[in-house]
Amino acid sequence: MRGLFSTVPPVTVMTSENPAPASDTPRLQMRGISKSFGGVAALRDVDFTLRAGEIHGLVGENGAGKSTMMKIIAGVHTGYEGRMLIDGREVHFRSARDALAAGIGMVHQELSIMPDLTVAENVYLGKQPVNAAGLVDWPAMTTGARAQLKSLGIDVDPKTRMGDLPIGLQQLIELARVLFSGARIIILDEPTSALSPPEVQLLFDVLKGVRASGRSIVFISHFLDDILSISDTVTVFRNGRLVVTHGVEGIDKGWLIDKMIGAGHEDLEESYLGNIALASKPDAPVVLAAEGLTYGRAYADISFEAKAGEILGIYGFMGCGQIELARTLFGKLRPDRGGLSIAGRRRRLRNTTQAREAGIAFVPENRRSMLFYEQPVYKNVSISILARISRLWLRPEKEREIARRHVESLHIRPPRADVALGALSGGNQQKVALAKWLTHRPKVLVLSEPTRGMDVGAKDDVVKIVRALADEGLAVVVVSAEPETVLSLADRVLVMKKGRIVHEFANETISKDRLLAAA
Amino acid sequence: MTLQQSNAAAMPRTGVFLRSQMRNIAPFATLILLIVFFSFASPSFATIDNAANILTQISVAGIMAVGLTFVILCGEIDLSVASVANATGIVVAFFTMQEAYVNIANVPLPGWLAIVLALASCLALGLVNAVGTTVVGIPSFIMTLAMMQIGAGICALLVRGQIAYAVPDLVNTLGAGRIYGFPTIGLVLIAFLVVGHVTLRYTRFGRYIFMVGGNREAAEYSGVNVKVVLGAALVICAVCSGVAGMLGVAHFGSAQQNEFDGYLLDAIAAVVVGGTSLFGGRGGIGNTIVGLCVLGVLNNGLDHIQIDSFLKILIRGLILLAALIVNVYVQNIRTVERAQGG
Known part of the structure; x- marks a missing residue:
């Protein structure tokens, strides 16, 4: 059993060593994809092509449609207009599981590793090898994981606890897991944001190896230098449209930024x-x-x-x-x-x-972590200044009066201080969050x-x-x-x-x- | 507060209103149902004397429940209430002159000093709970589980399997006395309930308790010292338990190991059956009163209608389960509505 795993490469690696013909049929084609959320268009008539054995950089501002596109590809969003073809065959995923089965894997910015398990367990997560007795075959798992990681150029003891590794290695191991699950299309979301320069280099080396095996990689990033140094092709999204797809030769950062923000274009806010x-x-x-x-x-x-x-x-x-x-x-x-x-x-x-x-006053990015949704507006406003307006006994009339003043000056709708906060719209909630600190001075x-x-x-x-x-x-x-x-x-x-x-x-x-x- | 909220939310539809008030309505309906049922089932149930009986019977658990309400409103739990009560009761007896036949190495002190020492010990135990939970960061469930054992250990060491009987006069008066025929321990309970209610509803600290229980992160981002609030709730709870323990010893006429074991469940049940959210932020002393009455009426009523005393335990368990289901169900309604309204 032990020898078996170290000598025979896993099935999944074999698939990848028989890549589809790299030249003619693209690995993935998206034709005329449109998607909207509650009437707001997130993607408008996008054609996107991913060839076999290429690293495809994807750039665009927040909300430009990159993530929506990738979520459609990964089977997260299932309702959309348009057609999707893998190796020339039309597919329509009904779930992320379907996408996985079709060979699409995604590594998110927030890693989904298990920090308390070993590297080997993480690599084999969900499909541990078992021995004749139906128990986990630890030796096979360790040697198998070591061999597989080595094939990617990652030198790590498979018995190490995952959480003890630097974040760059954790990311690579998650990537390895996606690869070994048989993925032929790998989507990486902001893979370099938490990495130091040497770690980025290591990642790039691994990605080049993956590319050489004929698999395709979509590389989403805000770091344009990283995009330019690893991609073969770059696609720019803006306002739900695919602006341009271009080979990486002859383009630079300024060109990309121009395309991303569309200087001179009418669809930008004045x-x-x-x-x-x-x-x-x-x-x-x-x-x-x-x-x-x-x-x-x-x-x-x-x-x-x-x-x-x-x-x-x-x-x-x-x-x-x-x-x-x-x-x-x-x-x-x-x-x-x-x-x-x-x-x-x-x-x-x-x-x-x-x-x-x-x-010091602070309003966090997430309103939920600063407001009390079931409490009336005035209690939300007064909580941060309560120590000043009451020593021991509460003075609800004073609280209401202060709150009413802010409700009025900030044009909070509805203009009442004792409405439950949860009944307000998002923008009005944000104003309440600010109002909390206005009396505090x-x-x-x-x-x-x-x-x-x-x-x-x-x-x-x-x-x-x-x-x-x-x-x-x-x-x-x-x-x-x-x-x-x-x-x-x-x-x-x-x-x-x-x-x-x-x-x-x-x-x-x-x-x-x-x-x-x-x- | 819940009433203010529903007015404020201006929800015109009665159905929505009723659902939002389910936390308060369900326990109250249960109480009415139980009273009506037992009144018909037994002629001796619905009498003034029996009402006083019920009040006396719920007093010890009730005083604990007042403190526990603070802790549960914060979204925490204190499993050491009965144990701290037991330890405090034994401490006060330990420092009181016992009869010659009581074989305890007790240290007789003046009555007031014994009381002060007893209060100091429950305060200290509460502080340990508070430090363990807030400074060290042990979940309150585990921290107070350990305290439960520590309290039991203190009891065991002090009485060594013996039973003490005498307590200071003041404790005796409050725990076992009567004023115009009315049990003083019931009056003490009422006083605790009133002070608890006023603290929770009308003081800044009380507001902090509700806010910390409602959204701990938001309280912290509003500059509320969440750790101090949680710690204070645990100390208050321990002191309430200690008082309950002292008066309980007088009430039962003896101080011994494992005397209050059943009261842990009673106190938690009273708070939760009353409708205070186990997740914190909702409920209050009003709910605890209803919960106490449900428990008191149930225990007392089951004695009035000749019923298998072993079945009583099962019935209490079932009532508690039903209350928990309502409690969690109401919480889910809120979560869903919040997600939709988000």
Whole structure:
């Protein structure tokens, strides 16, 4: 049994060694694909072709339709218009399981590994070899996993606990699992976002080996340099349309950004199109200063200053550490190294209460983690200032009065303070989340993705409110992965990349393409 | 609060209103049904005397349930209530002069000092629960399970299998006395219920309890010190249990090992049967009162209609199961509605 597994390659690898004719029939064809969610078109008449043995880079902004497309291919979205052909045969998946059976595998940005199992168990997850007695054949599993990983050029002890490996190796092992499950089309979603440069190189080496075996890879990424260095072909999505598919030769980052944001095209919103002049305030007093903040793998050596009356934007792709940074500023996470000064005083924030008392307010990216859906609006508004308006006994009339004032000034609909919060629309809920901090009069307001998922009108309202707060002298820190959010709010922009600040835009004109190019 | 909410939500349809109030209606309907049933089944049930009886019978579990309401509203649990009660009751007896025939190495102290020491010990046990749960990060279920054993150990060490009888006069008056024929322990229960209710509804701390139970993450992101709130709830619960234990010892006339074992289930059942959400954030002392009455009427009523005493245990179990089903079912309705309304 032991010898069997180490000598005979698994069935799945054999399939891949007999690739379909690479030249004529494409491995995957998507013809005229359209998909909409509740009347909003996510994909419009997209034709996409993936050849055998190619690495196909996929770029586009958030919401451009890349993910929807890939979810259709992976059988997650089953209702769509258009046709899908694999090796020239038409298929229609009814589930992700169907897609898997047809040889389509996906590695998500959030890995689905089992950290407490060994590498071998993860590789064989769900299909462990068994011996004659029907028990798991551990020796076969270990030797099999070792051989399979070696064939990909991954040198790792299969008995290692998965969680003890660096994230780059975990990702490779998940990739290995997808490969060994027989996938001929592998979709990688942001595979390099958490990797260090050597890890990226290792991943690329493995991917080249996979390509050589005739399998096809779709490589989705915001990191255009990575796309350009590994892909054979690049496809750009914008606003649900496939803009262009082009061989990687002769194109560069600027060309890709142009195609992604469609400079000069009519389907872009006016305000984000042109150049925005940043008006930083060098003379304003520094309210918040971070020095060398470092937190685990999330971010390292972050230093910046936020000034009174200034909106500081921190831009970076999803997973670049900006979310963790925002939580650190509010005392939810405690940094491994580095320090914070608030209004000139050095602070060591041990919890969110201390952060609040030090004058910091925070609105997290997810409204659910900041609001009480079953409670009336006024209790949502008052919770963060309760300590100020009541020592022992509650004063509900005072709470209602404060809440009513905010409901009125922020144009919250319906204009009542005792409606259950869950009955409000998303945009109005977000306003309540802001209102929580308005009476608090913080020195620093930290906003994480303040306009995510809001309609244009509500976005404008939020922008106005935040502007007004800054004009009153607050230091505002806006953390976002959406360029529009940062551009529409910030007076100064820091760009984060893989946990570090890599660029600062101040007192200059900035545009979306410059922002994207810096990240 | 629940009433305010439903008014506020302005839900015109009666069906929706009833469903949203199911948490409160179901236990109350159960209580009415039980009272009507036992009134018809036994002529001796529906009397003033028996009402006083029921109040006395639920007193010990009731005082524990007040503290437990705080903990469950936070979405946590305290399994050590009966054990802490037992330990505190034994501590107060340990420091009281016992009769010569009681073979315990007790340390006679003035009555007030014995009471202070007993209160200090339940406070200390509650602090251990609080530190273990919030600072160390042990889930309250496991932490208080360990405390249950620790409390039992303290009892065992102090009485060594013996039984003590004497308690300080004050404890005796409160636990076993009568005022104008009315049992004082019932009055103590009412006082605890009132203070508990006022604390939960009208103080800042009470609001924090509900908010932490309703959405712990949101409370934290609002700058509420969640750990302090949880810790305080566990300490309050332990002190309530301790008082229940002292008065219980006076009420039963003896202090011994395993004296309160049945009260853990009773206290939890009272809170949950009353409709306080096991997931936290919803319910309150009002619900606990109804839950206590359901339990009290059930226990007492089953004695009035000659029924197999072994069957009683099964019936209580079934009632508790039904309450749990309603509790979880109501929670699911809310989750689904939230997901749809999201």
